[in-house]
Amino acid sequence: MTPPIAANQTYDTAAIRASDAAHHWHPFSDTKALAAEGARVIVKAKGSTLWDSEGNEILDGMAGLWCVNIGYGRKELADVAAKQMMELPYYNTFFKTTTQPATKLAETLVRLTPDGLNRVFFAGSGSEANDTVVRFVRRYWQLKGQPDRMTIIGREYGYHGSTLVGASLGGMTAMHRQTNMPLPGFSHIRPPYFLRDGGNMTPDAFGMVAAQALEDRIQELGPENVAAFIAEPIQGAGGVIIPPASYFPEIQRICRKHDILFIADEVICGFGRTGNWFGSDTFDLKPDLMALAKGLSSGYQPIAAVMVGDRVANTLMEEGGEFFHGFTYSGHPVCSAVALENLRIIEDEGLVERVRDDIGPYFQKALASLADHPMVGEVRAVGLIGAIELVKDKNGPVFFEKEGAVGTRCRDHCFANNLVMRAVRDGMVVSPPLIITRAEVDRLVEIARKAINLTQTDFGL
Numbered sequence: 001m002t003p004p005i006a007a008n009q010t011y012d013t014a015a016i017r018a019s020d021a022a023h024h025w026h027p028f029s030d031t032k033a034l035a036a037e038g039a040r041v042i043v044k045a046k047g048s049t050l051w052d053s054e055g056n057e058i059l060d061g062m063a064g065l066w067c068v069n070i071g072y073g074r075k076e077l078a079d080v081a082a083k084q085m086m087e088l089p090y091y092n093t094f095f096k097t098t099t100q101p102a103t104k105l106a107e108t109l110v111r112l113t114p115d116g117l118n119r120v121f122f123a124g125s126g127s128e129a130n131d132t133v134v135r136f137v138r139r140y141w142q143l144k145g146q147p148d149r150m151t152i153i154g155r156e157y158g159y160h161g162s163t164l165v166g167a168s169l170g171g172m173t174a175m176h177r178q179t180n181m182p183l184p185g186f187s188h189i190r191p192p193y194f195l196r197d198g199g200n201m202t203p204d205a206f207g208m209v210a211a212q213a214l215e216d217r218i219q220e221l222g223p224e225n226v227a228a229f230i231a232e233p234i235q236g237a238g239g240v241i242i243p244p245a246s247y248f249p250e251i252q253r254i255c256r257k258h259d260i261l262f263i264a265d266e267v268i269c270g271f272g273r274t275g276n277w278f279g280s281d282t283f284d285l286k287p288d289l290m291a292l293a294k295g296l297s298s299g300y301q302p303i304a305a306v307m308v309g310d311r312v313a314n315t316l317m318e319e320g321g322e323f324f325h326g327f328t329y330s331g332h333p334v335c336s337a338v339a340l341e342n343l344r345i346i347e348d349e350g351l352v353e354r355v356r357d358d359i360g361p362y363f364q365k366a367l368a369s370l371a372d373h374p375m376v377g378e379v380r381a382v383g384l385i386g387a388i389e390l391v392k393d394k395n396g397p398v399f400f401e402k403e404g405a406v407g408t409r410c411r412d413h414c415f416a417n418n419l420v421m422r423a424v425r426d427g428m429v430v431s432p433p434l435i436i437t438r439a440e441v442d443r444l445v446e447i448a449r450k451a452i453n454l455t456q457t458d459f460g461l
């Protein structure tokens with residue numbers, strides 16, 4: 001791969017590291033330990049390839065953070081951003097004004113998302129989008145004369161953001177423990193994690209058992225107190241937990257039965273990741289609200305959106321009057337223009353179809369070739385999102401006692417061998433750009449096997 005800018009450009013790695021170590025607080029990091037170790041300095045990227053300041057070429061198996069769907073280095077997006085900045089770099093949409101990029105993006109999203117989602121609210125991040133979702137849901141039930149319907153049920157290992165509300169919707173107990181979360185009004189049920197909990201059941205029988213947890217929780221809380229249920233179609237940051245086919249039909253039946261709103265968090269699954277435009281298409285979901293971010297702009301600009309279904313939108317519009325909610329950057333014109341160009345590329349280049357019919361099946365098959373490894377308990381994938389779960393013993397399976405140590409070591413071996421994969425507990429998760437080539441998929445799997453072998457030797461397994 002040819003780098004996007006002069007190959008002979010040099011960087012003072014030691015100076016950048018020292019400055020980073022002195023002042024920069026990294027997200028989800030042990031800042032003291034990282035400062036001692038020194039961060040790897042990423043300087044440029046093209047396609048599915050990153051370069052660090054020392055000239056190493058790294059294959060990005062994570063599309064950044066599950067977001068660079070169209071790949072790095074697309075000049076079209078840079079051109080659109082520059083043009084929009086010269087024309088109108090910023091204007092808000094608060095006080096009876098609008099901008100063309102925001103309007104056109106809203107119209108495009110309504111066309112691309114499932115039927116019945118006809119209104120769009122813009123935010124700057126997935127966390128803001130989910131915070132907004134909670135505000136819409138609460139206002140809806142208030143207007144319906146059922147203000148006690150306050151509690152939103154999510155799932156263990158769910159990830160919906162890192163603000164207080166995002167993290168409260170999510171089911172990451174490590175996050176909860178550190179800052180006294182979840183806030184009141186949030187509850188969590190078990191995920192449909194077949195490898196861990198399926199036992200001798202068939203996947204479909206287990207899917208029904210996992211969905212029953214929602215019914216049980218609703219009964220515990222009292223249906224009159226439950227506002228909504230939120231789910232990622234595939235739980236991404238929770239370890240790429242793919243639900244059995246029986247799960248979501250039953251979940252949606254339970255929501256309908258109790259008149260509970262259903263929220264799809266499509267922040268990772270949206271924009272082609274699962275081989276359809278949305279995870280909701282792949283799993284036949286009919287959400288009342290949908291959160292979008294990441295692939296909406298392929299990460300080139302920070303932008304997120306909430307798709308508001310007719311049921312909620314009509315109530316708020318007909319009965320609600322002014323809704324006191326908005327962000328300075330809601331519908332930001334540069335972010336919106338870049339998102340529009342990103343969506344144009346996904347459509348014109350047929351990237352969703354590519355994931356569904358070509359590179360997705362190729363990736364799934366290539367990844368599945370790792371299943372014969374004695375440390376691999378399961379390989380699972382849909383579209384271009386997958387996990388390789390490492391276990392102590394395939395029979396059972398038996399998980400490692402000290403959760404996370406093996407996964408983290410394997411991740412470090414991947415990184416040292418110039419492949420970015422994320423470790424979640426002891427699983428390796430992968431979510432490459434939708435433009436990844438077959439040769440790159442082969443390389444990804446080859447390095448992953450090498451990293452697993454090195455990990456096996458390290459732990460004497």
Ligand code: PXG
Nearest residue numbers: 125126127159160161232237265267268293
């Ligand atoms: N919903 C889902 C499903 C996500 O994956 C968010 C909401 C929040 O989006 P923002 O833009 O506020 O970050 C996310 C974000 C990881 C990782 O390590 C995953 C995310 C963010 C950071 C790290 O897997 N997902």
